[in-house]
Amino acid sequence: MAVDIGEQPEVYARLSEPEHADAIAAVAARVAARQPRHVVLTARGTSDHAALYGAYLTEIRLGLPAALASPSGITLYGARPDLSEALVIGVSQSGGSPDLVEVLRVARAAGALTVAVTNQPGSSLAEAAELAIDVAAGPERAVAATKTYTAELLALLMLVEGVRAGDGALPAQERATLAVLPELAALTLADPTATELAERYRFAARLVTTGRGYAYPTVREAALKLMETSYLAALAFSGADLLHGPLAMTDPDVPVLAVVGEGPGGTAMREVLTRLGERRADVVAVGPSPVEGAAAQLRVPALDERHAPLLDILPLQQLALALALARGENPDSPRGLQKITTTR
Structure with a gap:
C-alpha cells in the first residue's frame, strides 16, 4: 500500500503525457459532439467516490444534471430507464463487476453514449462501452485502492474539462495546473x-x-x-x-x-x-x-x-x-x- 500511495505523482505525470491525454481528449470530443442532456455515472466502492466527484464536476462545470445510477434497479429489478439522451459513465478500476457491465449494456441498447473509465482497458466494462478511457495507473499491489482512485479522479477531470472546451483539448491554464500536479503531490506525500x-x-x-x-x-x-x-x-x-x-x-x-x-x-x-x-x-x-x-x-x-x-x-x-x-x-x-x- 505504501508503494502504491507513493506512485501517485508518477501516475499524474503519465496521464498528462500525450499518449493518454490525447486519448481522453478524443473521447471528450465525441461526448461534446453528442451533446448529452444529462449524465449518469455508475460505480461501486472506491470508484463510486470517484464517480461522485465526476457528478460534481458535471453539474458545476458543464451545467448538466448528473446522478449516480442504482445498478440493482437494472440487475435485480429489471428496470429499463430511458437513457436515450444520456451520457452513461461506468467507473471501475478492474472493469470486472457484472452489475456495472450490465448497466452500460442496457444503457447502450437504450441509445445512451457509454464510456468506461477503468485501469483495465481490455476488461468487460471497456468492451461493453462505446468509448473507453484507460486511467493508466499500472498494477496496484494492495487490496485497498489508492492510486487507481486518484487516477480515476484525474481522468474524469480531464474528460469533463475536455467536453467543456468542446473539441476535447484542455485549455492552457488547465494544462499548466496538470503540469505541476506531480510535484505538488510529491510535496504532499513528503x-x-x-x-x-x-x-x-x-x-x-x-x-x-x-x-x-x-x-x-x-x-x-x-x-x-x-x-x-x-x-x-x-x-x-x-x-x-x-x-x-x-x-x-x-x-x-x-x-x-x-x-x-x-x-x-x-x-x-x-x-x-x-x-x-x-x-x-x-x-x-x-x-x-x-x-x-x-x-x-x-x-x-x-x-x-x-x-x-x-x-x-x-x-x-x-x-x-x-x-x-x-x-x-x-x-x-x-x-x-x-x-x-x-x-x-
Missing part, C-alpha cells in the same frame, strides 16, 4: 504529519470525516480507507448533513477529519467548524490554510477547489496506512476482502 498522527488515534473507537462540495467525495473515500484497513467505524458526512443531526455524537473522544479548502466548499465549512468547536470535538483539518481551533492539520498545497481532491486524499491515505500498522493490522490484505469484487 510531509510526515499523517504518519505521526497515527499514534494519537490508534485507540479511537470511531471517527467522523466531513467536507462540503468537491471535498465530499474525499471524505467518503477517506472513511472507506479507514474502515477497510483499520476496521475503524468511520462515518462520512457532508458538512451540511453533519449539522442536520449527526453533530450530536461528536465530542472530545470522537476525532473529526475535516477537509477545508479555500473555495465555496471551504467557506461553507466554517459554520461546521464553529459548531464542532462548541462540541469540543477533536478536529484534524485537511487543507492549505491554518484552521482555528483544529487540534492538528494535514497541510496540502493550495489549488483550485476542483483540483484539490487530487491532493487532499493523499495524507488521508497515509493516515489510513499508518493507523492500520499502529493497530497491528495488515493494510495490504484486509480480512475478508479481495482486489476484485464482483457484484450482481
Whole structure:
C-alpha cells in the first residue's frame, strides 16, 4: 500500500503525457459532439467516490444534471430507464463487476453514449462501452485502492474539462495546473504529519470525516480507507448533513477529519467548524490554510477547489496506512476482502 500511495505523482505525470491525454481528449470530443442532456455515472466502492466527484464536476462545470445510477434497479429489478439522451459513465478500476457491465449494456441498447473509465482497458466494462478511457495507473499491489482512485479522479477531470472546451483539448491554464500536479503531490506525500498522527488515534473507537462540495467525495473515500484497513467505524458526512443531526455524537473522544479548502466548499465549512468547536470535538483539518481551533492539520498545497481532491486524499491515505500498522493490522490484505469484487 505504501508503494502504491507513493506512485501517485508518477501516475499524474503519465496521464498528462500525450499518449493518454490525447486519448481522453478524443473521447471528450465525441461526448461534446453528442451533446448529452444529462449524465449518469455508475460505480461501486472506491470508484463510486470517484464517480461522485465526476457528478460534481458535471453539474458545476458543464451545467448538466448528473446522478449516480442504482445498478440493482437494472440487475435485480429489471428496470429499463430511458437513457436515450444520456451520457452513461461506468467507473471501475478492474472493469470486472457484472452489475456495472450490465448497466452500460442496457444503457447502450437504450441509445445512451457509454464510456468506461477503468485501469483495465481490455476488461468487460471497456468492451461493453462505446468509448473507453484507460486511467493508466499500472498494477496496484494492495487490496485497498489508492492510486487507481486518484487516477480515476484525474481522468474524469480531464474528460469533463475536455467536453467543456468542446473539441476535447484542455485549455492552457488547465494544462499548466496538470503540469505541476506531480510535484505538488510529491510535496504532499513528503510531509510526515499523517504518519505521526497515527499514534494519537490508534485507540479511537470511531471517527467522523466531513467536507462540503468537491471535498465530499474525499471524505467518503477517506472513511472507506479507514474502515477497510483499520476496521475503524468511520462515518462520512457532508458538512451540511453533519449539522442536520449527526453533530450530536461528536465530542472530545470522537476525532473529526475535516477537509477545508479555500473555495465555496471551504467557506461553507466554517459554520461546521464553529459548531464542532462548541462540541469540543477533536478536529484534524485537511487543507492549505491554518484552521482555528483544529487540534492538528494535514497541510496540502493550495489549488483550485476542483483540483484539490487530487491532493487532499493523499495524507488521508497515509493516515489510513499508518493507523492500520499502529493497530497491528495488515493494510495490504484486509480480512475478508479481495482486489476484485464482483457484484450482481
